[in-house]
Amino acid sequence: MIEIRVFKRQGDFTLDLETVLPSTGVSGLIGPSGSGKSSLFALLAGHTVPDQGVIRIAGQTLFDSGRGINVPPARRGIGLVFQDGLLFPHMTVRRNLLFATPAQPGAFFGELVGTLKLGPLLDRRPGHLSGGERQRVAIGRALLAQPRLLLLDEPVSALDPALREEVLQLLEALRDRSGTPMIYIGHAPEEIRRLASFVVALKDGVVADVSHQPHPFGGGHNAQSRGLKLAV
Amino acid sequence: MNLGLTEMEWLALGLSLRASVLAVLFSLPLALFFGLLLARKSFPGHDLLNALLHLPLVLPPVVTGYLLLVLLGQNGLIGAPFRELFGLRIPFTTTAVVIACAVVSFPLMLRAIRQSAEAADRRLESAARSLGASELRVFAGVTLPLLTPGILTGTTLAFARAVGEFGATITLAANIPGRTQTLPLALYSVTQIPGSDAAAARLCLLSVLLAGAALLASEMISRHLVWKRRA
Numbered sequence: 001m002i003e004i005r006v007f008k009r010q011g012d013f014t015l016d017l018e019t020v021l022p023s024t025g026v027s028g029l030i031g032p033s034g035s036g037k038s039s040l041f042a043l044l045a046g047h048t049v050p051d052q053g054v055i056r057i058a059g060q061t062l063f064d065s066g067r068g069i070n071v072p073p074a075r076r077g078i079g080l081v082f083q084d085g086l087l088f089p090h091m092t093v094r095r096n097l098l099f100a101t102p103a104q105p106g107a108f109f110g111e112l113v114g115t116l117k118l119g120p121l122l123d124r125r126p127g128h129l130s131g132g133e134r135q136r137v138a139i140g141r142a143l144l145a146q147p148r149l150l151l152l153d154e155p156v157s158a159l160d161p162a163l164r165e166e167v168l169q170l171l172e173a174l175r176d177r178s179g180t181p182m183i184y185i186g187h188a189p190e191e192i193r194r195l196a197s198f199v200v201a202l203k204d205g206v207v208a209d210v211s212h213q214p215h216p217f218g219g220g221h222n223a224q225s226r227g228l229k230l231a232v
Numbered sequence: 233m234n235l236g237l238t239e240m241e242w243l244a245l246g247l248s249l250r251a252s253v254l255a256v257l258f259s260l261p262l263a264l265f266f267g268l269l270l271a272r273k274s275f276p277g278h279d280l281l282n283a284l285l286h287l288p289l290v291l292p293p294v295v296t297g298y299l300l301l302v303l304l305g306q307n308g309l310i311g312a313p314f315r316e317l318f319g320l321r322i323p324f325t326t327t328a329v330v331i332a333c334a335v336v337s338f339p340l341m342l343r344a345i346r347q348s349a350e351a352a353d354r355r356l357e358s359a360a361r362s363l364g365a366s367e368l369r370v371f372a373g374v375t376l377p378l379l380t381p382g383i384l385t386g387t388t389l390a391f392a393r394a395v396g397e398f399g400a401t402i403t404l405a406a407n408i409p410g411r412t413q414t415l416p417l418a419l420y421s422v423t424q425i426p427g428s429d430a431a432a433a434r435l436c437l438l439s440v441l442l443a444g445a446a447l448l449a450s451e452m453i454s455r456h457l458v459w460k461r462r463a
Contacts, residue, residue, distance in 0.1 A: 073361040080362040090377040100363040
């Protein structure tokens with residue numbers, strides 16, 4: 001379970017929300033710009049601190065204002081995928097991927113490179129990748145750190161339709177094969193509907209609607225029983 | 233082998249190189265610190281600090297040298313306790329040459345590093361932290377490489393500026409052959425002596441070669457970096 005209860009005032013804007021997301025599959029966070037999606041992203045990642053609240057993932061408390069707990073970003077175990085990839089420009093794709101675990105490119109590395117079709121890109125630099133390739137590397141890099149949660153902030157909105165489709169398909173595959181829960185922030189309802197089994201709609205800093213839709217593919221609920229065991 | 237240079241000229245060349253390298257080495261950590269501070273933090277007195285640090289860029293070097301002399305002299309704010317504690321005198325020594333070169337060339341390095349720091353996407357550091365990197369690893373593995381173009385440009389410019397330093401050096405360190413006489417000071421000295429056109433030409437050529445080599449090196453390094461990033 002991913003438990004989020006946060007209150008944060010930033011100028012005129014107040015984020016005040018409480019929600020519990022499932023700890024498997026993809027949860028969608030949707031809402032118009034200014035609804036609080038980015039603020040929530042920053043709070044979860046630990047870039048900003050709630051005025052009050054609790055953030056807990058699978059029993060692990062990352063933030064609790066009452067108990068004075070605020071786990072720093074480097075120890076939250078939350079993988080981030082930004083809209084524009086944000087690969088380290090001075091490193092090859094391989095070094096980007098292995099940033100979290102430079103010592104041991106193990107079996108998991110091989111699996112992920114296969115799933116995300118990164119093999120031919122490994123020795124290239126980010127400057128020579130297409131937008132879609134960059135996002136695939138960014139997703140792989142985040143997953144290789146074996147995060148508790150993968151937080152995707154509009155990962156396909158900067159891509160043209162063909163590349164968007166390619167990345168969405170890979171995300172579907174990852175959802176069905178990996179046990180890592182994902183929060184997918186977006187503003188395109190069709191993307192969210194396609195990936196997420198649980199959707200939280202935000203409006204003006206509060207939860208406007210919560211919907212649960214059982215996914216035809218199981219939404220990752222039986223992740224461990226599949227052939228690949230991507231992350232824990 | 234003296235390549236046609238007199239002993240005085242060799243001494244001046246050696247001193248110029250040594251003083252400029254030392255000046256740049258001392259400036260670099262400070263320029264990194266203040267460059268990042270000015271680019272990333274807002275605090276009361278930010279603009280004042282910025283102006284103060286850039287002052288040597290716009291002040292006549294003789295003024296900078298004089299202020300340093302007042303500050304570091306026998307009875308100066310820093311000079312007096314320094315003499316008390318260590319029994320050392322700063323003005324008119326090789327150390328004074330290094331200080332003059334460092335102070336005058338510092339703003340050039342600071343500017344280049346600050347501009348690099350402003351252009352660097354800080355979310356890359358957030359990305360590194362989200363991958364579990366320690367602050368040290370974030371700095372060494374992400375921040376520093378992002379600043380590399382600024383560090384290289386700044387270092388080269390500062391080095392070239394230090395090699396050419398004249399006004400602050402002659403004021404703080406005087407013009408003592410073998411001890412404080414750098415290339416530009418040696419050139420100045422020979423121009424005061426009638427009939428030493430050949431010596432002046434040699435020193436002039438040396439200065440041009442040195443500055444040219446520094447610029448060429450910076451150009452080659454930055455081209456290599458761009459090439460590496462694209463490859």
